[in-house]
């Protein structure tokens with residue numbers, strides 16, 4: 001579903017991602033963890049096709065994000081770490097705008113908007129301009145928009161930040177459902193308890209380099225993910 005091969009990206013002299021390799025298969029919720037500045041957002045933006053990288057290749061369903069960006073972008077949805085949406089639009093206008101971009105039929109978009117806005121208790125707010133939304137409401141809107149075109153791959157950067165417990169629980173169920181239907185999720189998080197419970201596989205990045213990856217059992221063994229993460233961080237100091 002997603003193959004990252006020898007990805008490297010530098011900002012000037014600073015190597016943000018260094019020879020990173022990852023393979024995410026259908027059915028997998030893949031967590032991406034690392035300290036602040038480790039290179040998670042740079043990796044996710046490279047996969048999403050919004051940041052040019054220096055070396056390596058990224059394939060979505062076998063297609064290169066560099067040479068076939070449109071085909072790739074039809075397959076996935078990307079939720080950035082900060083839901084900077086169009087403040088002047090109303091929620092419903094924004095959702096219709098996204099549905100238009102992805103060619104979602106009128107009937108499908110109506111069904112899905114009704115379903116997800118209902119679940120996230122956002123229905124009444126959809127008529128409000130996004131400028132009047134709280135951070136959590138913007139995050140809910142970004143999540144609904146990502147799910148609108150039924151993407152097979154969903155990329156998310158810190159998706160749980162700002163969500164209330166009910167919305168966070170709902171999102172976890174939606175992530176699992178995407179994978180049960182043959183899709184895949186690749187997301188970054190600092191909340192290791194969530195990663196430990198939710199993820200099938202996990203990758204730990206440090207200073208732009210992948211230092212551990214595999215199934216949750218392979219990575220953490222009998223310890224907690226937090227213990228393993230802190231131990232690996234300690235080894236590097």
Ligand SMILES: Nc1ncnc2c1ncn2[C@@H]1O[C@H](COP(=O)(O)OP(=O)(O)OP(=O)(O)O)[C@@H](O)[C@H]1O
Nearest residue numbers: 011014015016034035036037038039040041042043
């Ligand atoms: N636009 C930029 N210009 C210069 N350096 C950058 C830029 N964006 C990121 N960096 C640097 O690249 C490195 C990786 O940053 P990145 O945002 O990918 O980390 P992250 O793992 O997502 O961090 P966080 O958990 O804090 O969001 C950091 O050292 C950061 O300072």
